[in-house]
Amino acid sequence: MDKNNSTLDKILDAGRHLIQKYGYNGFSYADIAEIIGIKKASIHYYFPSKQELVRAVLQRYNKDFLNDLYQIEQQFTDPLDKLKSFFLLYRKTLENDEKICLCSMMAAEISSFPKEIRTDINRFFLDNEEWLEKVLTQKKALDVPSFSDSLAEQSKLLLTFVQGAQLLVRASGELEQYDTMVENVLKTL
Amino acid sequence: MDKNNSTLDKILDAGRHLIQKYGYNGFSYADIAEIIGIKKASIHYYFPSKQELVRAVLQRYNKDFLNDLYQIEQQFTDPLDKLKSFFLLYRKTLENDEKICLCSMMAAEISSFPKEIRTDINRFFLDNEEWLEKVLTQKKALDVPSFSDSLAEQSKLLLTFVQGAQLLVRASGELEQYDTMVENVLKTL
DNA sequence: GTCTATAAGATGATAGAC
DNA sequence: GTCTATCATCTTATAGAC
Numbered sequence: 371m372d373k374n375n376s377t378l379d380k381i382l383d384a385g386r387h388l389i390q391k392y393g394y395n396g397f398s399y400a401d402i403a404e405i406i407g408i409k410k411a412s413i414h415y416y417f418p419s420k421q422e423l424v425r426a427v428l429q430r431y432n433k434d435f436l437n438d439l440y441q442i443e444q445q446f447t448d449p450l451d452k453l454k455s456f457f458l459l460y461r462k463t464l465e466n467d468e469k470i471c472l473c474s475m476m477a478a479e480i481s482s483f484p485k486e487i488r489t490d491i492n493r494f495f496l497d498n499e500e501w502l503e504k505v506l507t508q509k510k511a512l513d514v515p516s517f518s519d520s521l522a523e524q525s526k527l528l529l530t531f532v533q534g535a536q537l538l539v540r541a542s543g544e545l546e547q548y549d550t551m552v553e554n555v556l557k558t559l
Numbered sequence: 560m561d562k563n564n565s566t567l568d569k570i571l572d573a574g575r576h577l578i579q580k581y582g583y584n585g586f587s588y589a590d591i592a593e594i595i596g597i598k599k600a601s602i603h604y605y606f607p608s609k610q611e612l613v614r615a616v617l618q619r620y621n622k623d624f625l626n627d628l629y630q631i632e633q634q635f636t637d638p639l640d641k642l643k644s645f646f647l648l649y650r651k652t653l654e655n656d657e658k659i660c661l662c663s664m665m666a667a668e669i670s671s672f673p674k675e676i677r678t679d680i681n682r683f684f685l686d687n688e689e690w691l692e693k694v695l696t697q698k699k700a701l702d703v704p705s706f707s708d709s710l711a712e713q714s715k716l717l718l719t720f721v722q723g724a725q726l727l728v729r730a731s732g733e734l735e736q737y738d739t740m741v742e743n744v745l746k747t748l
Numbered sequence: 749g750t751c752t753a754t755a756a757g758a759t760g761a762t763a764g765a766c
Numbered sequence: 767g768t769c770t771a772t773c774a775t776c777t778t779a780t781a782g783a784c
Contacts, residue, residue: 412768480729526736542684
């Protein structure tokens with residue numbers, strides 16, 4: 371159950387942290403080396419190029435995030451609880467040292483990436499939408515069918531909300547804003 | 560009425576373009592120099608440091624954007640038309656060469672900036688919220704009062720929407736998504 | 749104002765010893 | 767696997783000629 375503490379994992383952890391905080395163009399091999407106490411050259415042993423490194427970080431992030439969504443799905447039965455946990459998942463990132471979702475940052479920096487990486491970033495968003503749509507479908511089955519719109523479209527709106535809310539929180543520096551906004555967006559359902 | 564085509568303006572234009580596309584950490588003086596056909600050193604004559612340059616870009620962007628909002632306010636009487644124009648304003652940026660709102664990008668990169676710049680970024684968001692709230696107030700006066708929530712909170716949600724929608728469009732590369740999402744978010748009002 | 753020249757340090761990356 | 771040493775290039779920034 372313990373996280374593998376190999377150098378490889380430390381590099382991926384540090385890389386993810388730095389991208390979430392400063393962006394792909396805002397960190398260097400030297401930064402990673404300093405964080406985990408090795409030399410720059412050692413990183414190249416695992417990831418010859420920066421793009422290979424970022425791609426590995428991205429793919430692991432997507433996998434972990436998808437797993438978190440699956441856990442939420444298992445843990446709760448009430449769709450509303452699932453949605454609240456979804457927003458809490460994003461909140462956890464914001465709580466910790468000025469970070470945002472890795473894919474939010476990388477979507478902003480999309481012009482710096484080749485096609486394959488762009489595809490992985492978009493995959494993250496699609497997976498989020500898909501998960502949300504599934505939960506909204508469960509919710510609709512319980513509720514008076516209050517919304518007639520496509521649940522796929524509704525999911526996209528929820529995703530734009532959580533993506534944009536992160537930017538507002540970062541601009542203001544006030545995390546508490548997030549909770550109020552989540553409350554309000556849940557009321558619209 | 561013509562835009563002043565001084566070197567200063569060219570520098571600000573190129574700087575804004577590059578930040579909107581690649582981010583603050585994703586461009587250099589050399590990039591600006593190449594775009595407008597001068598030498599790097601000439602840019603330092605106007606902006607000794609990169610932070611002074613980005614600050615000037617940011618302040619002009621905020622001023623121009625606020626002016627655009629004012630123009631919309633003057634041009635339309637129907638609050639719904641005003642909102643549609645608001646979203647169209649953001650769309651214009653997306654249409655053009657993989658760019659997003661300057662302050663969306665800079666909010667994502669907030670950890671790279673000192674306090675004064677952060678304040679300017681947040682000012683942009685607050686101005687957006689204020690403008691939206693004003694329009695929503697006009698709308699409420701016309702409508703059956705359908706929503707009971709605070710219009711300030713409603714404005715924030717609309718802002719999170721447009722901020723997040725940009726990231727989704729960038730991730731997918733499909734601008735048409737934006738129009739559908741705008742349609743759907745307007746239905747929630 | 750714009751240029752050439754140059755500095756001082758950072759950056760991504762490689763070669764080869766241990 | 768991790769290190770030292772080194773590379774070519776890029777980065778922000780300054781000094782001084784024109």
